[in-house]
Structures are given as C-alpha cells and as structure tokens.
Amino acid sequence: MSRRKQFDQLKADFGKIKTDTFDFSKIERFFLLGDKRKFYQVIQDRTFQDLDMGEVFMFIDRTISRIGQQFLYSVLRTIPGNSKRCDKFEEIINVLNANPEIRDQIMLELSLLTNKDAYYISSLFLENHIPKPNWYWIIPVLSLISFSSVLASFLFPKILIFLVLLLMVNFGVHYWNKINLYKYSGSIPQLLLLNQIAGRIAKLPVMSSRVSPEVSDSIRAINGLGMQMSLFKLEVKLQSEIGLAVEYLVELVKALFLIEPLVLYNVLKELDSKRSEVQQVYEFIGELDVAMSISFLRNDVPYFCFPKLTSQKKRITATEVYHPLIYQSIPNSIDLNERSALLTGSNMSGKTTFIRTIGINAITAQTINTCFAEEFNSPVLKIHSAVRISDDLLSEKSYYFEEVLTVKYLLEESTSGFQNLFLLDELFKGTNTVERIASGKAVLAYLDKGPNIVFVATHDLELAELLENKFSLYHFTEVVQDGAIAFDYKIKTGNLRNTNAIRILELNGYPREVTDEATILANRIYNIKKAASR
Structure with missing residues (x-):
C-alpha cells in the first residue's frame, strides 16, 4: 500500500474505537517497568479492575503508534502531583487543532510505528541489558587474529589452513551470540525508526519552536549510534529479503571477524549511557500521540x-x-x-x-x-x-x-x-x-x-x-x-x-407457595423491627 493510500485509510479510521486485539502484556510494559515514585498515586490493580478501567482504556485509546498506546496506559494508571502533564497535553492539542496540516503529517509519521516490536523500545531504557561474559576479552583478540590472518594469507597462502580452523572457533562464538542478538533484533531497529520520526517531527513548522533543547539533544545523541545499530536492521533484512546465497556469504564474513558480538556489546554499552536520552525521545512521541488521542476522544463522545x-x-x-x-x-x-x-x-x-x-x-x-x-x-x-x-x-x-x-x-x-x-x-x-x-x-x-x-x-x-x-x-x-x-x-x-424483591420472584414464575410464605415472613420481620424501634 502506498503512503498516500495508507494515510487516506488512516484518516478514515483516526479517532475511532480500535477493533484490533489489545495485548495488555505488551501494552503495560512501560507502566510496569517505569519509575512510579514521582506520582501522587499509582492506581492499584484492584481499583483498575473494579472500575473496568481495562475496557475504559480500550474505549479511550485512539492512539496511532505502539509507543502512544503504552504511554496512554501509563497515563491512566498514574495520577501526577500537579497539572503539568495535563497542561502539556492541552498545549499540544491546541497547537495541532490550530494547524491541521501539521497534525496530519504527524499522524502519517506515527503510523510507521505500528509494528509490535515497538512495544519493546521501553525495555532499552528501563531494563538491564545483557552483561558481557567474563571471557569477553577473547572476542576482540579472535577478531584481530582473523583480520591479521586474512591479510597475511595473501603473502603466505598456507595460513588459510589455520584460518579455516579459526573460523570454526569463531562460528561457535558467533552463534552463541545469536541468542543475545535476537533479543534486540526487534527493539533496536524500532528505536532507530522512532528517532528518525522524532527528528522529522521536531523539524516541522510550529513544532520546531516548541521542542525542548533536551529532546533535540537526545535525538542527536541517538543518531550518533545509527551506524552501529544498522547491523540490527541488516539482520532483519537478511531474514526477510535477501537470497540464501548472499545471506550465507554475509554470515561467513560476520562470523569470521566476530562483527556481531563486538557491535552488540558496544551498542549496549552506548545505550546504557544514553537511557535518559532514549526515554526523552520515547516520551516526546508518546505525549504527542496521547494528546491527539484525547482530542479524538472528545470529538467522538456525546459530550465532555x-x-x-x-x-x-x-x-x-x-x-x-x-x-x-x-x-x-x-x-x-x-x-x-x-x-x-x-x-x-x-x-x-x-x-x-x-x-x-x-x-x-x-x-x-x-x-x-x-x-x-x-x-x-x-x-x-x-x-x-x-x-x-x-x-x-x-x-x-x-x-x-x-x-x-x-x-x-x-x-x-x-x-x-x-x-x-x-x-x-x-x-x-x-x-x-x-x-x-x-x-x-x-x-x-x-x-x-x-x-x-x-x-x-x-x-x-x-x-x-x-x-x-x-x-x-x-x-x-x-x-x-x-x-x-x-x-x-x-x-x-x-x-x-x-x-419489589418478592414481587420479582412472582413475575419469574416462582411457586405461589414460596412467594406467599416469603410475603408473610417479610411482613412479620418488618413489624418486629418497627415495634422495636419505637
């Protein structure tokens, strides 16, 4: 589907009650993992269930992106200690209502974040990353030896025999790391996409003057990781688009030089140092999406x-x-x-x-x-x-x-x-x-x-x-x-x-003997209570 058709479909559906499945185990991740100490109250599970707030959330949810959906759920579970959060939503609503063409562009951008892997972006700044194994120092050593051996083989072809043996060892390390890589093969590409979208939205007319310097700095900081994080996009692409022959060749090169574990742990180290920046970009998009969702909701209810x-x-x-x-x-x-x-x-x-x-x-x-x-x-x-x-x-x-x-x-x-x-x-x-x-x-x-x-x-x-x-x-x-x-x-x-309790029994076909006795006993009890109260 072209972007134009996608947008036309999006505009036809926006603001309406969603008909897709709500996977609350993923939707609530940001809320469950986040720091709740700053809030006036966190709504208890019992109260949330007593008031059917899960169903209320599904009714209120008019968000477009998975990030916005997670953010909205967290909003409904947390009462802040002041009006700043609501004031920010109202400011965004007023700006976008006054600039519908900008709102439409933002909607189109957010529609790119509907992949379910986007639910896991919050894990990148709220969960602990996979730690380096104690023997990690061996990996850069093996990579350096592999690189040196390839260069030396042009002068000394017999080194190729050693290189084959080394490749077998490196393949073992490479596929050991695959399990770790797969844990991030969904979230990191979605983070890259999130950051690109946030960057484009931040440059839109009207928005550029309203984006805080902290958010702009965070977008630039994450952009600095783009080259390394592209490995994860390549991994996904290999699994879906490129032919087997090319895939095997690329795998051979990555295994020989142990590219994946080297890049993975370096990216995780960088992400660990940029948790606040990732969270700022995430919340920037979440706030935009939730503000639009609130506006759509207000337009759809009888009155508010x-x-x-x-x-x-x-x-x-x-x-x-x-x-x-x-x-x-x-x-x-x-x-x-x-x-x-x-x-x-x-x-x-x-x-x-x-x-x-x-x-x-x-x-x-x-x-x-x-x-x-x-x-x-x-x-x-x-x-x-x-x-x-x-x-x-x-x-x-x-x-x-x-x-x-x-x-x-x-x-x-x-x-x-x-x-x-x-x-x-x-x-x-x-x-x-x-x-x-x-x-x-x-x-x-x-x-x-x-x-x-x-x-x-x-x-x-x-x-x-x-x-x-x-x-x-x-x-x-x-x-x-x-x-x-x-x-x-x-x-x-x-x-x-x-x-009318006994009368309702009569209307539902209870035996006359039952209802008559119940009426007599009820009158007797009422009379006893009336006499006792005098």
Missing part, C-alpha cells in the same frame, strides 16, 4: 467537560455524568458537600454502575483532563475501591477473609494524610446480617473521617438508617408495571422505601 480540581475539601459535584462504556448511558447528577454518599436499591437498578461512573471520572479528571459529564468538580483525590471481591482459591482465602484484607487496606489509607475517594459495594457480604450491618456501619463511619469521601452501595436499609446523619442517602429503584420490570437508572434522594 474539563474538570475543575478545586482546593475545597470534601466536595464532589457531578452534573449529568455518564458511564463512557454504556451505549446511550443515562446521565445522573450529584452534589456532595461535607458528606459522603450511601446508595440503596435492588440488583441491576444502577447503583454500582453509578459508583463506577464516579470512580472512572475521578481518574480521567486527574489523568487526561477530561470527564464524561456536563460538569465535574472535585478535590485532588487518591482513589481506592472494594467493588469486585472474590474467593482466592489458590491462596485458600475465603470470600470473607479476602474482603477483610481489602477493607483493612482502605482503613489504613484513610489515615495516610491524603484526601481519598473510597468506592465500596455491598460491604461484608460474606458474613451474617447482624454482624454485616454492625461492622459496615463502623467501617464506613471510620472511612468518612476528615476530608475523605465515600461512595457505598448496599441492600441493607438498616445500614442507611444508622448512617443518615453522616451520609447523604440516595437510591435507585425499579418499577413493576403490567407484569414487567422496568428500570429508569435515575438516582433519587433519600433511602429506598419500597422493595
């Missing part, structure tokens, strides 16, 4: 807003906020001032989805400066959750014990000195009703202390009554009409008053 991260403590305002993964999602609004939120309602009524919606928007507000709402205001928050807990069979942990450990972590974080957002669903489901309500009330009151904000969903109406002085109460409910169940997914103030 820029969040306001206020200094006001313990207040969240979300107006017409919606879940980005739900088609025609029903928006809801909430305004919490010096209080947390407790939501009641039946299964499938929308309470857990709403909690996830708040969590997702709290993350995207602080990572990509974008919220799926008409308005979203909140303080800077660390986000923690206990939404999707399950048995850990491999560790022989019961559901309840897993829950205990998860909630203990939340309690510890609540006194860390930072402001936190805690998201919980059905606290202590793994134990009996009395102890569940008692423990739940005590835990939620503890988490709510200070500037912390709690969103919790529960079926226990008694828990809502115990916490109504500390928490704002909301509920979701279903309506039974004409023998059918309908959900409006709208949040309503106050505690849930009317329940």
Whole structure:
C-alpha cells in the first residue's frame, strides 16, 4: 500500500474505537517497568479492575503508534502531583487543532510505528541489558587474529589452513551470540525508526519552536549510534529479503571477524549511557500521540467537560455524568458537600454502575483532563475501591477473609494524610446480617473521617438508617408495571422505601407457595423491627 493510500485509510479510521486485539502484556510494559515514585498515586490493580478501567482504556485509546498506546496506559494508571502533564497535553492539542496540516503529517509519521516490536523500545531504557561474559576479552583478540590472518594469507597462502580452523572457533562464538542478538533484533531497529520520526517531527513548522533543547539533544545523541545499530536492521533484512546465497556469504564474513558480538556489546554499552536520552525521545512521541488521542476522544463522545480540581475539601459535584462504556448511558447528577454518599436499591437498578461512573471520572479528571459529564468538580483525590471481591482459591482465602484484607487496606489509607475517594459495594457480604450491618456501619463511619469521601452501595436499609446523619442517602429503584420490570437508572434522594424483591420472584414464575410464605415472613420481620424501634 502506498503512503498516500495508507494515510487516506488512516484518516478514515483516526479517532475511532480500535477493533484490533489489545495485548495488555505488551501494552503495560512501560507502566510496569517505569519509575512510579514521582506520582501522587499509582492506581492499584484492584481499583483498575473494579472500575473496568481495562475496557475504559480500550474505549479511550485512539492512539496511532505502539509507543502512544503504552504511554496512554501509563497515563491512566498514574495520577501526577500537579497539572503539568495535563497542561502539556492541552498545549499540544491546541497547537495541532490550530494547524491541521501539521497534525496530519504527524499522524502519517506515527503510523510507521505500528509494528509490535515497538512495544519493546521501553525495555532499552528501563531494563538491564545483557552483561558481557567474563571471557569477553577473547572476542576482540579472535577478531584481530582473523583480520591479521586474512591479510597475511595473501603473502603466505598456507595460513588459510589455520584460518579455516579459526573460523570454526569463531562460528561457535558467533552463534552463541545469536541468542543475545535476537533479543534486540526487534527493539533496536524500532528505536532507530522512532528517532528518525522524532527528528522529522521536531523539524516541522510550529513544532520546531516548541521542542525542548533536551529532546533535540537526545535525538542527536541517538543518531550518533545509527551506524552501529544498522547491523540490527541488516539482520532483519537478511531474514526477510535477501537470497540464501548472499545471506550465507554475509554470515561467513560476520562470523569470521566476530562483527556481531563486538557491535552488540558496544551498542549496549552506548545505550546504557544514553537511557535518559532514549526515554526523552520515547516520551516526546508518546505525549504527542496521547494528546491527539484525547482530542479524538472528545470529538467522538456525546459530550465532555474539563474538570475543575478545586482546593475545597470534601466536595464532589457531578452534573449529568455518564458511564463512557454504556451505549446511550443515562446521565445522573450529584452534589456532595461535607458528606459522603450511601446508595440503596435492588440488583441491576444502577447503583454500582453509578459508583463506577464516579470512580472512572475521578481518574480521567486527574489523568487526561477530561470527564464524561456536563460538569465535574472535585478535590485532588487518591482513589481506592472494594467493588469486585472474590474467593482466592489458590491462596485458600475465603470470600470473607479476602474482603477483610481489602477493607483493612482502605482503613489504613484513610489515615495516610491524603484526601481519598473510597468506592465500596455491598460491604461484608460474606458474613451474617447482624454482624454485616454492625461492622459496615463502623467501617464506613471510620472511612468518612476528615476530608475523605465515600461512595457505598448496599441492600441493607438498616445500614442507611444508622448512617443518615453522616451520609447523604440516595437510591435507585425499579418499577413493576403490567407484569414487567422496568428500570429508569435515575438516582433519587433519600433511602429506598419500597422493595419489589418478592414481587420479582412472582413475575419469574416462582411457586405461589414460596412467594406467599416469603410475603408473610417479610411482613412479620418488618413489624418486629418497627415495634422495636419505637
């Protein structure tokens, strides 16, 4: 496909949800290997899974290159301590929106970095390289002897016999090194390509004045390795394009003079000394790609807003906020001032989805400066959750014990000195009703202390009554009409008053004997509780 056709296809697809496979084992490499100490918070695996952030990432991801895709994943997993990262994204977005022809050129350049080998560029500056073996000194000696023997053979042909024996030894070293060479045969050619692309982008009008001197210096520093690193491009080309006869001849020459191990370890030494330069170029391209991805996302959603991260403590305002993964999602609004939120309602009524919606928007507000709402205001928050807990069979942990450990972590974080957002669903489901309500009330009151904000969903109406002085109460409910169940997914103030659980059993064909007895017992229990509360 020609570059022109490739670009036309790219423009037709850009900004759309990707349909290709997401290989998270490669996508998350930059995040997993990178230094996370500089961030305000690294989103925990549990919270990332609880909020379905893997699926949210796939929806948000409109990047073009593999570098941009890795960088975006890292962005969504890390909350910075200030607004500099988001400010940089906004600056890039504004410049490229004002210069669409430059944006198109950058898109075309980034489309060259879609090879999956580009995922491994991050390893070149974040992982340890293969160390030289203790006997490495033999390699340059053997290479020098080989070179001298070739020259001497023109005067003394009998040396060719020695040269054949030497070649056998060198072949052993050459093919021992092949395993090491293959480890870099994908990443180093992609680094060369990355650097060439970064150099061309840095020279584009508008961009040239905005590229920092550090990035320009890094591009030049990596260019200095170009000649040596070309060996890796040659290795790939030999395997794919050149005929066998030529390949054998080139292999013979490389083996005789041990070119590959000499170049490999020299390149690794140079790369080791230029880790910061490689990372700067990588992040330069990553930031460009992520900024464009954010812009494409904003153009593709029904509506969005820029969040306001206020200094006001313990207040969240979300107006017409919606879940980005739900088609025609029903928006809801909430305004919490010096209080947390407790939501009641039946299964499938929308309470857990709403909690996830708040969590997702709290993350995207602080990572990509974008919220799926008409308005979203909140303080800077660390986000923690206990939404999707399950048995850990491999560790022989019961559901309840897993829950205990998860909630203990939340309690510890609540006194860390930072402001936190805690998201919980059905606290202590793994134990009996009395102890569940008692423990739940005590835990939620503890988490709510200070500037912390709690969103919790529960079926226990008694828990809502115990916490109504500390928490704002909301509920979701279903309506039974004409023998059918309908959900409006709208949040309503106050505690849930009317329940339809037994009525739903009737609608689903449970035996009359079962539903009648359940109704009688429910009424009896309600009457006992009512009498006890007087």
